[in-house]
Amino acid sequence: MKRETLKRWLAVSMAGAMALTTLAGCSSQGNSSSTAKSEGSSTDSSNKPDTWIADRTITVQAYVDDIGNTLPDDINNTETMKKITELTGIKLDVRYTPGDSDSKVMASQFASGTIPDVIVSYLDDSTRKEFPLLYKAAKDGMFADVSDYMKNSKVYSKYYEDGYLPQDTHDNIVFRKNLDGVYMWQMNIDEIDRSLEYNAEEEYVGGMYIQSAIADALGIDPRTINTQDDFYNLLVKIKEGGFKDDNGNDVYPLGPKYWGGSADPLKFITAGYHWGVSDNYNLDTDGKVKHIAETDYAYDQINFVRKLLNEGLMNPEFFTMDSTRAEEVSRNHSSAIMADVHNYEEIVYGSDDWVPLGPLNDIQGDNKEVVHGKSHRGCMAISANAENPEEIFKFFDWLSTKEGQIIAQYGAEGVSYDMVDGYPRLKDEVVKKLNDGDTDYLINTVGSGLGGSGNYFFEFVLTNKNNIDNFGEPRPGASAGESAFARSVTIARDYPVEKKLVPGLDATAYLSADELADVKMQMELLDWKETFIQACFAKSDDEVKSIIESFRAQLKAAGVERFENHVKKVYDENPESVTFYK
Structure with a gap:
């Protein structure tokens, strides 16, 4: 935006406070547009192209x-x-x-x-x-x-x-x-x-970005931070380094994504524990389909985030900060690391202040970007x-x-x-x-x-x-001598990302099956992201366990086992139909 x-x-x-039932709103036809109607089509095509x-x-x-x-x-x-x-x-x-x-x-x-x-x-x-x-x-x-x-x-x-x-x-x-x-x-x-091709002139390199000055001061190559331990140790070094923002205040080692607080960047931050690769579902070692909340990976992910919060390594408003403030803290360099941004945002391509960090290894132990084929x-x-x-x-x-x-x-x-x-x-x-x-x-x-x-x-x-x-170019202006996005391309060249193809749909695509209509209705009432965030701010390990056990019970009551069995049947018939990888 x-x-x-x-x-x-x-x-x-x-x-936005207006009654939403009206079609009136912003229009591209000027002041008279709110009453614009389709004109009758012309049947006279003479002298027309x-x-x-x-x-x-x-x-x-x-x-x-x-x-x-x-x-x-x-x-x-x-x-x-x-x-x-x-x-x-x-x-x-x-x-x-x-x-x-x-x-x-x-x-x-x-x-x-x-x-x-x-x-x-x-x-x-x-x-x-x-x-x-x-x-x-x-x-x-x-x-x-x-x-x-x-x-x-x-x-x-x-x-x-x-x-x-x-x-x-x-x-x-x-x-x-x-x-x-x-x-x-x-x-x-x-x-x-071209989903497996890597063309620097058109690649969006997203994920975590670190301040270049901090990376240089610590003497680290951000591309070598690839494991959860690497990442944690880096955050500790940043905190101990006494780095300041533009206003002279201590930086938070890890800040929210550039566009506002959200749980979405956890796929970059806790990649090694991000077991629910298919919209929170994956195949367990016993061959059964499970939601991440039904596994110990949920606790691994929650405990890692709790450690970052408790040790002051993560902005406490990471999940809740509004978009205006999130942009402000990023531009003021109040975060040593932005949890998510990409190389075609002006804050990145407009200066040399930020470079990509990682990416971290996923549950397979590699850091390739998962692609699914055609866009x-x-x-x-x-x-x-x-x-x-x-x-x-x-x-x-x-x-x-x-x-x-x-x-x-x-x-x-x-x-x-x-x-x-x-x-x-x-x-x-x-x-x-x-x-x-x-x-x-x-x-x-x-x-x-x-x-x-x-x-x-x-x-x-x-x-x-x-x-x-x-x-003859990935986007208008890309081949110009002084492209508006010259640094975006430079970043993509200097920080290439390997790709791996994992075909199929996210598991939840199959909730639309007619025979699962009642399950879908109940499942849509559940919010794993909200539950996850609640667990991250729990006062004790016992409270974390209580929150997760409660969500597991809600999943079961909603009919999650029927859904998981249906997805397993679809997967067994065609392994490329569901985005699963062990």
Whole structure:
């Protein structure tokens, strides 16, 4: 999330108190957008380009805060959208409604029974909390069946090719057997699976980062910190080193993740005890599927965190700090180590202050990054009440053609980019704006996705992506002489990460089986992360044991054994169907 655009949206976020059932909210069409409606499609195609679709406005409701935080003031007045309208006739009204969470806004608006032409949502896979809402809407007839359009499309027809889609995307989302058509689909599918390749120019190197000055003062190479003991000993040395932050206060050896307090970074911090590799589940030595709470690994992980907290090696607000303060303590160097950030955040690429730490070894004793194959992200659906839904689908299909993707990512030729040796290349002034972090210009004037640095809507709704072959660079501007992300690439080169393929879905994807509906309902009431945090702050070992035993009893009462037996059966039939490794 860009800080400049976040400030621009502070006033807008106050609208979160409004009744969520309204579709009114932030919109990309200027002041008159709240009453914008789809215009009738034009039947006169004379003197129109071959790419022409219809003279109409498509209204999109986005349940994606990254889209809401980067919406242009008037999307149709950006250079990118002007070019798109010239070629297709289509204008857009992209809306975003702030609220407690995007999924809560979605639930409220779905409950009202009406949605605009198109909805787009977060959906990494079928285990995300948005999926039950989308699935129910599909079953309730809120979405249009696009299977006929998809089969005859230029790009999305690839979804029917064997092996093109990741298994979860194919089986659980796009082509569900208990739906009689295609009612929702994921985007951001890679044309070619490069998940095991390591290309420094496009790698996001996440996880823990340590202050360079502290690493130098201690004389350590952060890449050599690979075990839990290594990590603990480093934290002790930092505390004993008397290091100060920008305000002269003692640093905390380990601080929260850059984006705010959370239990999520524990996958980096307690990697050696992170037994629940498949969304808290894994295969035990006896071959049975178990939740981490049912194993001693839970105690190992909790006890390690308790030791860090009790010895003052970990910020006591590690799990709870709000995003504003977390960014502040990071920028003030109040944490010697940030629990999680990546090389494409300005705090990292904007100076030499931070370098990656580790990564730590996992339960297998290696520190390779686990990948699952092709990427897949986001979800789209067309309203069953939309006028001429085939035009809407045709537009998003065209947007994912090579021609559409170049415009969506780079903008208008001759304005923000030129073609050089067959590839789009950003103009020098646009590269400078990227370097300067001028998001207002990038969003409101150019209006293209720019690989996530501009209007995120156009980054989010593309599919069949192959930037290397189509653009000759992993993201717009990456090949420029003075890339905005030069240090991001340098970090990726200096701190390479090995990868290992572990195919399959997280175990919880199989909770969506119809025969487990009652178990799923009960399991969704349980919160392991909250229980884990509670145990970390327990006053005694006996209290820790009581908390864990209580959660184990809740799991059993919810029917976890039925679920685990079902997952084991799925795994036995096809070991590559579940993300397990011993």
